[in-house]
Amino acid sequence: MNKKLIFLIVAVLILFFLPLIYKASFFIHVLILIFMFAMASQAWDLVGGYTGQISFGNAIFFGIGAYTSTLLYMHWSVTPWIGMLVGGVVAVIVALIVGYPAFKLKGHYFLLATIGIGEIIRTLFLNWPAVGGAQGIFIPFEKESFWNFQFHSSKLPYYYIILTLFILTFLVSYFVEKSKLGFYFKAIREDEDAAKAMGIHTQKFKFVAFAISAFLTAITGTFYAQYLMYIDPNSVMPFMLSTQIVLVAILGGMGYLFGPLLGSLVLIPLSELTRVLLGSSGSGFHLVIYGLLIMLISMYKPAGLAGWIQEWNFNKKKAAGGEVDGTTINS
Amino acid sequence: MAPLLTVENVTKEFSGIVANKDVNFEINEGEIVSLIGPNGAGKTTMFSMIAGALSPSSGSIVFNGEEISKKQAFEICHLGIARTFQVVRVLKQMTVLENVIVGALSRTNSVKIARGEAENILKVTGLYLKKDYLGKNLTLADMKRLEVAKALATKPKLLLLDEVMAGLTPVETNEAVELLREIHGMGITLFIVEHVMEAIMPVSDRIIVLDAGKKIAEGSPEEVVNDERVIKAYLGDRYHARS
Ligand SMILES: Nc1ncnc2c1ncn2[C@@H]1O[C@H](COP(=O)(O)OP(=O)(O)OP(=O)(O)O)[C@@H](O)[C@H]1O
Ligand SMILES: [Mg+2]
Numbered sequence: 001m002n003k004k005l006i007f008l009i010v011a012v013l014i015l016f017f018l019p020l021i022y023k024a025s026f027f028i029h030v031l032i033l034i035f036m037f038a039m040a041s042q043a044w045d046l047v048g049g050y051t052g053q054i055s056f057g058n059a060i061f062f063g064i065g066a067y068t069s070t071l072l073y074m075h076w077s078v079t080p081w082i083g084m085l086v087g088g089v090v091a092v093i094v095a096l097i098v099g100y101p102a103f104k105l106k107g108h109y110f111l112l113a114t115i116g117i118g119e120i121i122r123t124l125f126l127n128w129p130a131v132g133g134a135q136g137i138f139i140p141f142e143k144e145s146f147w148n149f150q151f152h153s154s155k156l157p158y159y160y161i162i163l164t165l166f167i168l169t170f171l172v173s174y175f176v177e178k179s180k181l182g183f184y185f186k187a188i189r190e191d192e193d194a195a196k197a198m199g200i201h202t203q204k205f206k207f208v209a210f211a212i213s214a215f216l217t218a219i220t221g222t223f224y225a226q227y228l229m230y231i232d233p234n235s236v237m238p239f240m241l242s243t244q245i246v247l248v249a250i251l252g253g254m255g256y257l258f259g260p261l262l263g264s265l266v267l268i269p270l271s272e273l274t275r276v277l278l279g280s281s282g283s284g285f286h287l288v289i290y291g292l293l294i295m296l297i298s299m300y301k302p303a304g305l306a307g308w309i310q311e312w313n314f315n316k317k318k319a320a321g322g323e324v325d326g327t328t329i330n331s
Numbered sequence: 332m333a334p335l336l337t338v339e340n341v342t343k344e345f346s347g348i349v350a351n352k353d354v355n356f357e358i359n360e361g362e363i364v365s366l367i368g369p370n371g372a373g374k375t376t377m378f379s380m381i382a383g384a385l386s387p388s389s390g391s392i393v394f395n396g397e398e399i400s401k402k403q404a405f406e407i408c409h410l411g412i413a414r415t416f417q418v419v420r421v422l423k424q425m426t427v428l429e430n431v432i433v434g435a436l437s438r439t440n441s442v443k444i445a446r447g448e449a450e451n452i453l454k455v456t457g458l459y460l461k462k463d464y465l466g467k468n469l470t471l472a473d474m475k476r477l478e479v480a481k482a483l484a485t486k487p488k489l490l491l492l493d494e495v496m497a498g499l500t501p502v503e504t505n506e507a508v509e510l511l512r513e514i515h516g517m518g519i520t521l522f523i524v525e526h527v528m529e530a531i532m533p534v535s536d537r538i539i540v541l542d543a544g545k546k547i548a549e550g551s552p553e554e555v556v557n558d559e560r561v562i563k564a565y566l567g568d569r570y571h572a573r574s
Contacts, residue, residue, distance in 0.1 A: 183436055183442065193404075197413070197416070198413075198482075199405050200433075201570065202405070
């Protein structure tokens, strides 16, 4: 227990100092994307990995976060920090509305419904002049400051902001996992009828999972808008983004606390590198690699990287002849 | 004293199939009542209606003075009815302990309290040494025990047990009967569906017999085994005609 805490503190310290030592802008950019996707994926995992409701529409919430803060800023000069929280609340409301019909569906039908709803909302934004339509919105440059959520001379502040946001999201997941909510989410994932028979209002708890997930995803969206200083429906709410959020979690291990971070650590550098190495001619090539990785994982290690590490730890303990309390291993 | 459970004129139809037809019976607090009948008689359907997984096509079910036939399963659980599933529904990717904690959380918000209660229940049900096994890694006999443990964790007044002895060895069956006695000793009323008659006869206060969805007999174990209609239902018309 204590050993884990020390490990975590050391890891956070390393993450804090890393970009101070190695300052290449591209490197920091990749780090920012890693934590951004880890955060969105961690948020997704609450409803996908823990509660077992596979949403391929979480980009909607990402987009809602980006649009809410941007529009509030453009029209009423509201700081993106407040816009971020308002975006979270709007996303929760949308999640409740979307969840109402979607949660009536099970398994693949739920998944398909989330894709459909995501595409409808994106198309709506594409054709809605008041929110910039297909042209999107450029966020006007202001003096760089924390309050304005704008930094022009260095990417470092963005890195520290997303690192902090990720850690907060991770802590939310951690406390959810340890609490009644976590047990209830998993029970719903494992067997909805059994969960109901044990007194769980499954519909209500699916909404709770979806709402927390939507709130955190929207926050990630606001961050992305401020980082790019430009938003349009195809960059903040495309189906590809929803897919990427899911793939990161699948690769890392759904329903494992460290899954999203592990998945993001592997997938994001890979996709950014192929993008850089192959240029625009290779656009889409990272998708091929994604596809391959996901196929390999689902064939050989369906529990993802986190599940694999747990299994490896377990075998190591067993080989050392130590007391194995487990048989709790997924294989 | 009013009965704990009253089932009145309950009928359940599935697009054409009548699984239960005008069934009436009562269960009093503290009793052990068994529900028997040939395959497809409608026993599991009756359990599912009492537990709220299905709602009756018509009729009423009253528990503790409250009409429950329109209520959902989770509400009925909170009112004090728990059930096991004939086809076991353990939470496969969760440990045995976690399975039972989920049940215990129906009465508390504290995982710590729920864990303590779950550990006690695992001791009673003889699963304590396997508490860290994943649900999916248990033997069938242990899965059946876990079904009981999960249900017990919700602190029911009335416990519905659907064939928890099916597929068990004679030794395991004896252990299961012991467990039933122990659970009954905690003050829980038991309503049991079972095919293993020898096991269930000695512990039952009363037996209700269903055949093709209808109640055909009710009484003490002795009365029921000597009942014409029951013998006929179990052995078939032809046999009856010849004898
Ligand atoms: N969900 C359902 N849809 C349609 N028919 C059903 C459904 N559930 C049960 N039935 C039918 O209702 C009848 C009663 O089934 P039920 O499972 O209640 O019997 P049972 O007495 O529990 O049988 P067994 O001893 O085999 O468990 C059967 O004919 C069955 O096929
Ligand atoms: Mg049955």
